[in-house]
Structures are given as C-alpha cells and as structure tokens.
Amino acid sequence: MKFLRSIPIVIILGGLFYALWSGILEPSEWKVPQSAEIIKAKVGEAQLIKEGSKIFKTSCAACHSLRYKKIYPFFVNAPNVKPLFKILMKEHNGFLTRDVYESAFALQLEGLKAAFGSVPPDLSTAYVYLGEGKLFNIIKNPQKVLPGTKMPNMQLNDKQVLAVSAFMKTAILPTAKETSRRHLIGIIVIIFFIILAILLALYRKVVFEEDNIEE
Amino acid sequence: MNQSVKEWFESRTGLGRIFHKEMVEYRVPKGLTLPYSLGMLAVLFFVIQIISGIFVLMYYKPDAKLAFDSVNYTIVQVVPWGWFLRSLHAVGAGFFMAIIYTHMFTGVYYNAYKNPRQLIWITGWVIYMVTILLVLTGYLLPQGQLSYWASEVVSEMPTAIPLDIMDKVSLWIKGGFSVGDITITRFFALHVVLLPLLLIVLVFLHMQFFHQTGVTSADGREVHGNEKETVPFIYVTLKEGVIIAIVLAAFSYFIFFNPAPFTPSANFAPADPMRTPAHIAPEWYLTAFYEIFRSIPGKFLGFMATNMFLIFLLLLPILDTSKKKSATKRPLFYFMYLLFLLSFAVLSIEGTQPDTAQSIVIGQVFFFINMLFFVSLPVIAHFEKKKEAIQ
Numbered sequence: 163m164k165f166l167r168s169i170p171i172v173i174i175l176g177g178l179f180y181a182l183w184s185g186i187l188e189p190s191e192w193k194v195p196q197s198a199e200i201i202k203a204k205v206g207e208a209q210l211i212k213e214g215s216k217i218f219k220t221s222c223a224a225c226h227s228l229r230y231k232k233i234y235p236f237f238v239n240a241p242n243v244k245p246l247f248k249i250l251m252k253e254h255n256g257f258l259t260r261d262v263y264e265s266a267f268a269l270q271l272e273g274l275k276a277a278f279g280s281v282p283p284d285l286s287t288a289y290v291y292l293g294e295g296k297l298f299n300i301i302k303n304p305q306k307v308l309p310g311t312k313m314p315n316m317q318l319n320d321k322q323v324l325a326v327s328a329f330m331k332t333a334i335l336p337t338a339k340e341t342s343r344r345h346l347i348g349i350i351v352i353i354f355f356i357i358l359a360i361l362l363a364l365y366r367k368v369v370f371e372e373d374n375i376e377e
Numbered sequence: 378m379n380q381s382v383k384e385w386f387e388s389r390t391g392l393g394r395i396f397h398k399e400m401v402e403y404r405v406p407k408g409l410t411l412p413y414s415l416g417m418l419a420v421l422f423f424v425i426q427i428i429s430g431i432f433v434l435m436y437y438k439p440d441a442k443l444a445f446d447s448v449n450y451t452i453v454q455v456v457p458w459g460w461f462l463r464s465l466h467a468v469g470a471g472f473f474m475a476i477i478y479t480h481m482f483t484g485v486y487y488n489a490y491k492n493p494r495q496l497i498w499i500t501g502w503v504i505y506m507v508t509i510l511l512v513l514t515g516y517l518l519p520q521g522q523l524s525y526w527a528s529e530v531v532s533e534m535p536t537a538i539p540l541d542i543m544d545k546v547s548l549w550i551k552g553g554f555s556v557g558d559i560t561i562t563r564f565f566a567l568h569v570v571l572l573p574l575l576l577i578v579l580v581f582l583h584m585q586f587f588h589q590t591g592v593t594s595a596d597g598r599e600v601h602g603n604e605k606e607t608v609p610f611i612y613v614t615l616k617e618g619v620i621i622a623i624v625l626a627a628f629s630y631f632i633f634f635n636p637a638p639f640t641p642s643a644n645f646a647p648a649d650p651m652r653t654p655a656h657i658a659p660e661w662y663l664t665a666f667y668e669i670f671r672s673i674p675g676k677f678l679g680f681m682a683t684n685m686f687l688i689f690l691l692l693l694p695i696l697d698t699s700k701k702k703s704a705t706k707r708p709l710f711y712f713m714y715l716l717f718l719l720s721f722a723v724l725s726i727e728g729t730q731p732d733t734a735q736s737i738v739i740g741q742v743f744f745f746i747n748m749l750f751f752v753s754l755p756v757i758a759h760f761e762k763k764k765e766a767i768q
Contacts, residue, residue, distance in 0.1 A: 164410075164595075164705065167704075167705065168410075170715050171486070171718060174718045174719055174722050175482070175718065175722070177722065178721075179475060181726050182638070182661045182725070182726070182729070183471075183631075183639075185637070187726065187729050188642075229446075229450075230449075230450050257450070259443055259446060260442040260445075260446060261440075261442040261443060264442070284647075286449075286450070287449055287645040287646065287647070288646075290642050290645040291521075291522075291644075291645040293642060334449065334645065336460070344633050345633060345634060347633055348629055348630065348632070348633025351626075351629045351633065352626045352629045355622045355626035355629060356622070356626050358622040359622035359626070362615065362619045362622060363619045365615065366615035366616060366619065369612070370615075375608055375612055376407065
C-alpha cells in the first residue's frame with residue numbers, strides 16, 4: 163500500500179526531470195540533410211576536420227575569427243597591422259583575450275562592420291549555440307536561415323560544409339579521442355560508486371544484525 | 378597510548394561529546410523511507426558546489442569582456458581537468474536544485490511543517506530563497522546570451538511593482554542602466570561570498586532545529602523521545618551512504634557522458650546587448666514561476682501571482698490547520714498533493730516553451746490548480762475534524 167501510494171509521485175517527478183534533462187523539449191528546426199549524413203559517415207571525422215581547417219583558414223577567416231583555435235581574420239596580415247599582431251600573439255601565447263583583440267584591432271573591426279553592417283562574429287562557440295543542423299544550413303545558404311544577412315554564400319558543396327562544421331566543432335567540444343577518454347573514466351567512476359553502494363549495503367546488514375537493530 | 382591521545386584531545390576540544398550527542402543520542406524514527414535521505418543529499422551537493430566552486434573560481438574572471446572566454450576556453454579547454462570542474466559545478470547546481478525541490482515536496486507530503494516544526498520549515502524556506510538567489514547570480518557569471526538576458530529580466534522584476542522607487546531598486550541591483558561589468562562583479566561577490574556564507578549559517582540552524590524536535594515518522598506519529606520506536610542516527614547514516622553512492626553514480630553519468638542538459642547551448646553565444654534572443658527562458662527550476670508570470674495578464678498581477686506560490690509555501694504551517702500528519706494518513710490531502718505536484722511539473726515544463734496563446738491558457742489553468750491545493754488545506758482540515766468527530 164505504501165508502495166502504491168508513491169507510484170504517482172515517482173511518475174510525476176520522474177517525468178518532470180526526464181522531460182527537462184533528456185533534451186526532448188528542444189527539438190531543432192534545422193537538420194543536416196540525409197545525403198550529407200551519408201557523406202559524413204563515409205569520409206570520417208578526422209579527414210573532415212583536416213579539410214575543414216584548410217577551408218576555414220582560406221575562406222571564412224577573410225571575415226571571421228576563430229579565437230579558440232588561434233585563427234584571426236585576414237586583416238592581421240596587412241603590412242601595417244602585422245607587427246603589432248606578432249607582438250601581441252607572443253605576449254599572449256597566441257590567444258588574444260577579447261579586451262586585447264577588440265581594442266588593438268578596433269579600426270579593422272570597424273572596417274568590417276562598415277562593410278557588412280555588423281562585425282562578423284567570432285565562431286569559436288558557434289557549433290554549440292547554433293547546433294549542427296543550423297550551422298550546416300547557414301554555411302550552405304546563409305540567406306535561407308538569416309534572411310537579409312550580409313554573410314555571403316560561399317558556394318561550398320555538402321562535403322566542404324561538413325568539413326568546416328567538423329573543424330569548428332573542435333574549437334569548443336572535445337575531440338573524439340578525448341570524449342572516449344572521458345567516457346572510460348566515467349565508466350570506472352560509476353562502477354566504483356555501484357560497488358561502494360553494494361559494499362555499504364552489505365556492511366549495513368552486518369551492523370544491524372550484530373547490534374540487533376530492527377528497521 | 379591511543380586512549381590517552383583521545384583523552385588529551387577530548388578534554389581540550391569536546392568534539393567527541395558533540396559527535397556522540399548528534400550521532401548517537403539523537404535518534405530518528407524506525408522505518409524512515411528513502412525521501413528522508415534528501416536532506417543529507419542536499420548537504421552533500423552543497424559541499425560539492427563549494428569545493429568545485431573554489432576551483433573554478435581560481436580561473437574565472439569577473440569581467441564583461443573576459444568572463445565568457447575564461448569559462449569556455451580557459452577553464453574548459455586549457456586547465457587540466459577544468460572541464461571536469463566546470464561540469465561538476467554546472468551539473469551539481471542542477472542536482473542541488475532538483476534535490477532541494479524534492480526535499481521540499483517531501484516535507485509537504487509528510488506535513489513536516491506542522492507544530493512543533495514550524496521553524497524548521499521557515500528556515501528551509503529561507504534556504505530555498507537564498508538558493509534561488511545563488512543560482513540567479515551564478516547564472517550571470519558565464520556571460521552567455523542567456524546569462525545576460527535572464528539577468529536583465531530578473532533585475533527588471535522589481536519594476537513590476539508600480540512604485541517610483543522600484544526603478545531605483547532595479548538600477549541599484551544592476552549598478553547601471555543595463556547589465557554590465559558592474560553587475561557582474563556585484564553578482565560575483567554575492568555568489569561567492571555573501572550567499573554561501575548565509576547558506577552555511579541557515580543550514581546549520583535548520584539542522585539544529587530538527588535535531589531539537591526530531592523528525593516526523595513516515596506514518597505521521599510523534600515518536601521523538603520514544604526509545605522503542607527510534608534508532609540512533611548513526612545507523613541511518615549507513616543507509617544514507619548507500620543512497621549517496623547511488624546518486625553519485627547517476628551524477629557521474631551526467632558529468633562524464635552528458636553534461637549538455639546542464640549547460641544550455643544558447644548560453645554558448647557570448648552576451649550581446651544588441652541582439653535579443655527570440656526565446657528567453659530561465660533555467661528549469663524557475664520556469665514554473667516564469668510560466669505563471671507570463672500567463673497572468675498585467676505585469677503587476679503576474680508578479681503578485683508568481684509570489685503567491687512562495688508566500689503560500691511559507692504559510693503552510695498556518696494554512697494547514699489539521700492536527701493529522703503525513704499524507705499517508707490523509708486521503709484527501711494526498712489527492713490534492715498529487716494535483717499540486719502535477720501542476721508544478723506542468724508549469725515547469727510549459728515555462729521552457731516559447732510564448733504562445735496555448736501556453737497562456739495552460740499557465741492560467743495550472744496556476745489555478747496549484748493555488749487550489751493551498752486554499753483547500755483549511756477545508757480538508759475541516760472535513761477531517763468532522764470525520765473524526767463521527768468516529
């Protein structure tokens with residue numbers, strides 16, 4: 163009876179936390195097309211990242227920075243900017259914090275803003291906040307996702323888009339190797355706690371019997 | 378030798394006596410159910426938050442331009458095991474809130490707010506308030522889009538009260554006309570110093586109070602001081618140890634495999650005052666309030682309705698006039714309690730969804746059901762008295 167009474171409560175609270183923590187409440191409206199998913203599986207992530215790195219540095223970096231990968235827009239290579247850029251990179255070990263970056267290159271960033279209406283954002287975390295599907299569609303056809311945007315259609319094919327996206331992912335999320343390392347640690351930790359729970363339960367039984375305690 | 382060392386310390390500290398008093402002399406009812414362990418779990422997660430908090434604090438930079446990168450780059454990618462510390466703190470906060478809510482709802486279920494435990498309930502309520510302030514101030518710190526806009530909304534809250542001074546209050550909270558550098562350092566100071574200290578004191582009082590009155594037994598009888606029906610607390614800690622290990626196993630799953638639900642993806646976009654996100658919702662532990670706020674027409678009414686839940690919660694010891702304790706012995710109360718839980722769950726879930734006409738209706742209906750629980754308490758007490766009189 164006591165058991166029956168708790169069932170609705172477990173269902174309500176369990177349902178609440180399942181809904182909140184399983185991600186079912188945030189369906190994404192943009193998806194990577196099926197045809198591209200096939201390419202992704204065929205080419206493999208490592209290869210895509212390698213190609214994506216090249217594409218990003220040669221086309222996207224015309225406008226965008228990817229600071230978490232120490233990639234900065236083309237303007238840093240202009241003869242009048244390069245000396246300052248070199249000094250700053252040396253001082254800051256390659257990672258320019260936003261305050262340094264935005265004040266040192268305020269003029270150049272203003273220039274981009276004048277040309278495009280807004281400064282092309284740093285893309286270090288874009289993979290996560292846009293989500294893979296939306297990111298894919300923006301790169302493939304910016305006008306479709308962001309109507310009226312000044313972001314140009316870079317005319318990349320599906321594989322190239324996947325490559326850039328895979329590379330951008332590495333700027334914010336752990337690599338496949340690192341992820342599996344974390345999973346391995348996780349499995350060990352979880353097993354440890356389960357064994358601990360079993361041992362404690364057994365110990366408790368022994369203590370209760372020895373001390374003649376009833377529950 | 379061992380004994381004399383023990384005595385040397387004991388005669389100078391008296392710690393052993395305190396241990397004996399709190400663990401052995403303090404007795405709890407036999408047959409406590411699982412939810413009785415939630416208090417201990419809350420303490421555990423508070424400790425996890427303090428420890429992980431200290432470590433992320435070592436690398437975090439409270440500055441509008443630096444905060445975002447210090448979290449998403451320095452801590453997560455540069456610092457060895459920084460990703461682990463960050464996950465501990467983020468997932469830990471989610472678990473902490475989930476445990477606080479469940480602990481609170483358990484307290485309602487067992488009527489733990491009744492005489493002589495009113496002060497336990499009130500300190501618990503204050504702990505809940507301080508915890509909400511803790512998560513609100515903490516939410517601003519990573520300086521993502523959600524951080525920024527959620528803090529804007531929260532610090533504009535006071536202006537829902539139609540008094541001139543409230544504009545000043547809002548200004549005072551933010552330290553400027555919009556959330557900025559000053560707000561960050563301000564919230565930072567509250568989040569890492571004042572609020573945790575306050576919480577430690579409150580938790581201490583909360584525990585002292587229930588050690589004084591004892592806890593209710595699961596079936597609602599008063600057995601405090603009854604040697605036969607109670608066991609020394611130290612035996613219960615063994616069971617709690619088992620539960621803690623199981624919860625930590627689940628916690629580890631989220632840390633190592635799936636921290637994403639606790640670090641919302643929208644917050645990976647750096648705060649941008651010029652870009653209002655299409656859809657702002659607070660974290661889940663506040664979405665019930667958010668849902669009430671937006672579904673009640675009029676800013677002031679919405680604000681008052683939101684606070685009704687909190688105020689009624691505080692007033693439970695007064696509202697529930699029945700002498701009976703525990704939902705296990707009160708079928709009417711049990712039924713209303715289920716409605717209360719259900720309405721809270723629905724409001725919380727609907728609050729995460731975009732604002733539509735449908736969500737307004739859902740918000741109003743379930744807010745009404747939620748309030749019905751509180752209002753029905755004196756009526757239930759009345760019926761219970763009548764029934765008793767007949768028997």
